[in-house]
Amino acid sequence: MVAAVRVVPSAASRALSLLRTVQYTHPPSCPCHSNPGHHHHHARPQINAYAQRAHQNGRRGFASPLDASQQKEYAFEMAASSIRFGPGVTQEVGMDFANMGAKRVCVVTDSTVRRLTAIQQVEEALSREGIEYKIFDKVRVEPKDSSIKEAIDFAKPYRPDAFLAVGGGSVIDTAKLMNLYTEYPDAEFLDFVNAPLGNGRPIEKKLKPLIAVPTTAGTGSETTGTAIFDLVAKRAKTGIAHRNLKPTLGICDPLNTRTMPSAVKASSGLDVLCHALESWTAIPFNERTPRPTNPIIRPAYQGANPISDIFSLNALRSTVKYLPRAVKDPEDFEAQHEMLLAATLAGIGFGNAGVHLCHGMSYPISGQNPGYQHAGYEVDSPIIPHGVSVAVTSPTVFKFTAPSNPDRHLAAAEAFGVDTTNVKREDAGEVLADALRKFLADLGDQPKGIKDLGFSRDHIEALVEGTIPQARVLVLAPGLAKELEQEKDQLRKLFEESMVH
Incomplete structure (x- = not known):
């Protein structure tokens, strides 16, 4: 006997509405098809149109006489940190590090967050599990390359086997780069920075575990492999982006964002x-x-x-x-x-x-x-x-x-x-x-x-x-x-x- 499944109408209609929104058809006509110099992109293809393009590209394969620089992409990847969401989950972070086998943790924050409950909870959670830790609290809001280098210089001699970022995007991004450059201690700072301002070197090594605890609701840095900072000499913001930079786990605790000023x-x-x-x-x-x-x-x-x-x-x-x-x-x-x-x-x-x-x-x-x-x-x-x-x-x-x-x-x-x-x-x-x-x-x-x-x-x-x-x-x-x-x-x-x- 097969059990009947009843779908709540409102949930079903919401799901259908979302799918219809994503599955847009192409416009019936496009003026640029007769104008090869016009850089026009359909940003709302049907999902099956995505698939058709991928099939055509895939059929060509890498044996195509065209060189790869002239070929369009044919695949996409889905990469994100593991996420734990819920009020009070900050208290679990000590157990997470114990489960990972971490013995020495570098805690990264800024001077404002250092005074808040989130850091107190983190310290208690680490202490309960007997995990050694050291706190770097000099992260700059909207970090500059100089503040990033100061943070890296703090982390290198401590030689942590894991990182914990507690703060907004500036803190989490700084922790990502501390993790990167302690794993590549001999690298030049611009080696991994996005081209053309840097050398755009890919990150080939697996980095140390990084847990991110956001205290602001904005950057989403707890999910991404991106870290942004000011390159002062060029008077421009830039950064480093690679999947291997992303945190191992993002602990999203709504109790930690209540202290944000308006x-x-x-x-x-x-x-x-x-x-x-x-x-x-x-x-x-x-x-x-x-x-x-x-x-x-x-x-x-x-x-x-x-x-x-x-x-x-x-x-x-x-x-x-x-x-x-x-x-x-x-x-x-x-x-x-x-x-x-x-x-x-x-x-x-x-x-x-x-x-x-x-x-x-x-x-x-x-x-x-x-x-x-x-x-x-x-x-x-x-x-x-x-x-x-x-x-x-x-x-x-x-x-x-x-x-x-x-x-x-x-x-x-x-x-x-x-x-x-x-x-x-x-x-x-x-x-x-x-x-x-x-x-x-x-x-x-x-x-x-x-x-x-x-x-x-x-x-x-x-x-x-x-x-x-x-x-x-x-x-x-x-x-x-x-x-x-x-x-x-x-x-x-x-x-x-x-x-x-």
């Missing part, structure tokens, strides 16, 4: 918003070139794919719903809980699909800060928080990318509550830009363009030059030219239009 909640949440939007609208993975000649060099940021789509779209919907509540009411525990979950979901989405223009343009915005100090941040020097720097260009960016994939941008607008029933596809960019402008205004205390951050038109050329090296993310931007001078012209216009949005 301004930090807003900025962190805007990072989640842009992670979700950028990975949702990135070029499809099977439009990316070159095809890797070895899987170890397949980039972590691969382009939109059927798995990342589901994480990104869910994270976007949750952020729109819960971020305003989390910012306005520190006692709204449901909103804090859902924002930490959204940050993790978005991290899995962008950690595999990648981000594009908002992030690419944000790195010089924060790296070339004319002196702006964002309210609500307890730091001694000027700071443009990362979430602010990515969101400030978002209305302009998504208006620009929309013509390449209007259906996907309309779906994003729907996540903001816009009724798109009668919206023309050619208006998708403006509709999404308007939704973003309203969302940012309603959130409060957000700059209305980069002019509010202290930038003028005199800064645009330097901002463009600081964006060009971000090739790792720019390659995923739909509609961006491949030819350098044309790309620079597009970026100039984007920065000009972002002065006031």
Whole structure:
């Protein structure tokens, strides 16, 4: 006898709705098919269209007379840290290290988090299991290469057999690089840094275990193999990205995010918003070139794919719903809980699909800060928080990318509550830009363009030059030219239009 399974109608309809959203058909006609010079990307292929492209590419195989640099990608990989989520799970971290056989742990945090309950819980958990540990608490918010090197110099002589990061994205990213350079003690600092600013060397060794305990709901760094910092000499943000950098385990405890000040909640949440939007609208993975000649060099940021789509779209919907509540009411525990979950979901989405223009343009915005100090941040020097720097260009960016994939941008607008029933596809960019402008205004205390951050038109050329090296993310931007001078012209216009949005 076969037992009947009853599906709750609302759950079934939600699942069907999500699948329909991901399985968009191609537009009925495409003007660029008759224009081979037009770099147009369908960012909303059907899943079976993804498969058809993969089949065609796979049939060609590596024996094709075309060299790999001319071939499009034919596969995508799903890589993310193991995640444990729940209120109170921080107390389990000592048992995790004991289960791994770790004897000596380097705990990484910053001076603010050092005073919070999360660190107290971590110390108690490690002590209960008899695990030796040493704390490095000098992580810099929005780290620079100098602060990263100071952290590495702390870790090398201690020779830990595991790392524990407790803090926001700056802390987790710093811990990743401490782990990397203690495993490669003789490496030059720029060896692994993303090209063209660094040498882009792949990470071939398995690193030490790293457990990440986020205390902010934003970066998703607990799920990804990406670490970002300021390269001061180049006045640009860059980083290192490789799957082997990702934490072994992310412990996501909503109790740890309750102490975030309102301004930090807003900025962190805007990072989640842009992670979700950028990975949702990135070029499809099977439009990316070159095809890797070895899987170890397949980039972590691969382009939109059927798995990342589901994480990104869910994270976007949750952020729109819960971020305003989390910012306005520190006692709204449901909103804090859902924002930490959204940050993790978005991290899995962008950690595999990648981000594009908002992030690419944000790195010089924060790296070339004319002196702006964002309210609500307890730091001694000027700071443009990362979430602010990515969101400030978002209305302009998504208006620009929309013509390449209007259906996907309309779906994003729907996540903001816009009724798109009668919206023309050619208006998708403006509709999404308007939704973003309203969302940012309603959130409060957000700059209305980069002019509010202290930038003028005199800064645009330097901002463009600081964006060009971000090739790792720019390659995923739909509609961006491949030819350098044309790309620079597009970026100039984007920065000009972002002065006031």
